[in-house]
Amino acid sequence: MRQPKIITTLKTYTWPQFAGDLFAGITVAMVAIPLSLAIAIASGAEPEDGIVTAIVGGLLISLLGGSRVQIGGPTGAFIVVVFGVIVEHGYDGLVLATFMAGLILLVAGAFRAGRLIAYVPEAVVNGFTIGIALIIATSQLKDFAGLVMARPPADFFGQVSSLWDARATLEIAAVLLSLFTMVVIIGVRRVAAWFPGPILAVAAASAIAALGALSVDTIGSRFGTVTAVLPPPGLPPISLDRIIELFPSAIIIAFLAGVESLLSAMVADRMVGGQHRPNAELLAQGSANLASALFAGLPATGAIARTATNVRAGGRTPVAGVVHALTVLVVMLLAGDLVAYLAMPALAGLLMMTAWNMSEPHKWRGYWAAPMSDRFLLLTTLILTVAVDLTVAIGVGVSVGLALRLRNRKSEESDWTTPER
16 A cells, blocks of 8 residues: 555544644654754755755655655665765765655666565665665774864765874864763663753754854864755756666665655554554655755654654654754744854764664674574675675675575475375
8 A cells, every 4th residue: 555644543533632743742842953964964965955955855744755754854874875975076066966865766666666665685684784874984083083184085984094194183072972862862862762862962062162162173163054944946957878877876765765764664563552554655765755855954754763763752753754844943033043052062962872772783793693694694784885885785695695595495394295196
């Protein structure tokens, strides 16, 4: 079924449900604002690009999606891909690749490809997720430690080398602010998991930096004023050569958006006892990425952490996601000027926590106890993600995984016997 879940839920919607969705949507918006800013900056884009994605992408994912509680927007998984596309093709190339990815997702949803996620080996997903988390953490060390250096290279080992060369410029105040942000996020999560800890942590750390006149970068000092309004819709120039050039990037964006959104929807199903509609979810992801590209935003997908926050805060229908997107818009219109005061080390600490959570350390022991073939597949995908790029890692990982599955199927004994004639 490809009918949006919001149509189903509104048939029996009640005022008590709206009260829960309203509170949950506002809560998630307070989490989404600092995360969207941090993800955009880490991706090599402007801060407002992340906000545009949270508003436009998040709204359409909730209106058209197949999950009751899915929250959409920019996610950490895309940082590596987006950064690479911007470096190689410019921001207009990213916008066009995102638009193409939206079209690919629409086609996938129309042809009912939502169930195909079952054929992507779990070890591959775990491998590239841990690899992405490692790259994100490395990319944040510059602001985490307040290092003074030129823009680091895109490749992992080049970044590590540049960070080591700049080690003498380490700023203790930046390190303390980053650590303070992480401690507050962890503390709030343990005391009140439903509360938007990231906004409190980033705001408190930024206030300390401002009141103490600490020598750390802020969004304002690095990017200037953040625009709080949506840009007019449009697309960069399109040509056949440009489409061919960007097609591999579009495939990766579509693949990541599809996989992450469907994984998030499955996690949400377990939390609320529901059943998502995978093909409706793919259609929603396609529409969200088309719209995000039209407003010069980043790729959008379902966000597992924000979806979990929505559920813990009491969200039970897609209305919570709609409230989340509209709240982000209203807050930016009314208080967008305050964004300039947010400290870069605070945002780096937030993304460090995001990277740690992405890697799911509580599952590492289980990975080690898994069959040898799964461990090999996970490590291969992880190493290729870090050392080469995500395109190669996913291609090789999926291919090897399918080959291993076919080999195991052939090795199983069959109970088929030659019939008598």
